[in-house]
Amino acid sequence: MRHPDQDAQLDLDPKAGLSPAALELQDDLEGDTLREECGVFGIYGHPDAAAITALGLHALQHRGQEAAGIVSYDGSRFHSERRLGLVGDTFSRREVIDRLPGNMAVGHVRYSTTGATILRNVQPLFAELNAGGLAVAHNGNLTNGLTLRRELVRNGAMMQSTTDTEVILHLVARSRRSRFIERYIDALREIEGAYALVSLTNKKLVGARDPRGIRPLVLGELDGCPILTSETCALDIIGARFIRDIEPGEVIVFDENGQDIHKPFPPMAPRPCIFEYIYFSRPDSIVHGRSVYEVRKAFGAQLARESHVPIDVVVPVPDSGVPAAVGYSQHSGVPFELGIIRNHYVGRTFIQPTQAIRESGVRMKHSANRAAIEGKRIILIDDSLVRGTTSKKIVRMMRDAGAKEVHFRLASPPILYPDYYGIDLPDRGGLLAATHSLEEMREIIGADSLAFLSIDGMYRAMGEPGRDPANPKFSDHCFTGAYPTHLTDQTQTEQQPRQLSLLAEAS
Missing domain, CATH: 3.60.20.10 (Aminohydrolase, N-terminal nucleophile (Ntn) domain)
Structure with a gap:
């Protein structure tokens, strides 16, 4: 060797x-997303x-x-x-x-x-x-x-x-x-x-x-x-x-x-893990015979069926929210606009010099496209919600750019449980949906309305009639708590279930 x-x-x-x-700051900006x-x-x-x-x-x-x-x-x-x-x-x-x-x-x-x-x-x-x-x-x-x-x-x-x-x-x-x-x-x-x-x-x-x-x-x-x-x-x-x-x-x-x-x-x-379709796989990949891009569009269309409100434009949270926003726009007939522009060249460990700049740090990665949203009722589409911190800042950024109303929609159900299969999610106490009601979450992020894709709606968007509790077709444990395998390591600890760190345990 x-x-x-x-x-x-x-x-x-x-x-x-x-x-x-x-x-x-790094945890704030990068811990509020699926990893x-x-x-x-x-x-x-x-x-x-x-x-x-x-x-x-x-x-x-x-x-x-x-x-x-x-x-x-x-x-x-x-x-x-x-x-x-x-x-x-x-x-x-x-x-x-x-x-x-x-x-x-x-x-x-x-x-x-x-x-x-x-x-x-x-x-x-x-x-x-x-x-x-x-x-x-x-x-x-x-x-x-x-x-x-x-x-x-x-x-x-x-x-x-x-x-x-x-x-x-x-x-x-x-x-x-x-x-x-x-x-x-x-x-x-x-x-x-x-x-x-x-x-x-x-x-x-x-x-x-x-x-x-x-x-x-x-x-x-x-x-x-x-x-x-x-x-x-x-x-x-x-x-x-x-x-x-x-x-x-x-x-x-x-x-x-x-x-x-x-x-x-x-x-x-x-x-198979449902998050391959929601977030992880590239939109141009085919996963288990399904186009990831088309599935994400179907998630957005299903969102429009379930929780539409009168709006003027559909705005994706880039980049993972884009296909779902396209699907939402196509189904609802509401125009799609790039109301948020993402900077792809921000270093992960960029250090903020002051507290004031820290508090608006999300603008390093996302900027409002004022011309597309000023004076309009907008609906923001994102793939999922973890902690809610970045969502809160994006909603505030939209209001600062002149949006008349800001509604938030998530193209997946509420994340209620941690994952033990390779997705780095917080413990349950760090998941916003696991610790707050829908109305409390809406108030926290500051949106005029908030809604998630339903579990059955997610399955229907995948071509299934709905979720069969006795035989779910996907690993959807982050939404349902129905883990598909034994969790041996978790049953042998008295701590709250979490993503184990072998380094911490071995040291």
């Missing part, structure tokens, strides 16, 4: 050194494997902006490049790609939900096992990762990271099976939660999806070479052909002998 110089850098936390005020998960990509048998992987990761950048990494294999050695920051900050440079030779590669873009933002947590994780090297890229979150970690450490394991992904490496290593794929499946049988895995050995590219299919994983092909990745948009950027979704519970293996499929789990009713 090649260990480049940058892998020996200090484990830097991007929040280190910020003042309490700056930290509060991206992770994206994975792998390719087998292509001479430009690393360069293609970098392009695929660039298309998946929306799924994680904290770090990126690629591991390749050249027939004799593994090579690794991992960095904090965006894909383009590192992998657009030819000299970096040249340090990743070989015709097999896996890559990962990261937003951390377990483990701190430090270099040793950047994926793909790599380990030298008895049978050879293994690199793993993981999208999702294990709900028994902390429990397994404690057991492994008690039995002598030495952990090099604070992520739940490392648990998978250890489970593969300790399996007594003779064949690699059997050892890999042994590890999968011990884990719970949500996962889409893309793994690399010196001979194989392996993909695996959790039995409920909570996290997405698709199969594509480029020049006859198989590709595994999180979203179809990563196939589009490289001109690859989409073949199919990896099925829930499926393990697929590619090597010199072709393709091998394993289905080691009893069949379960799929429960």
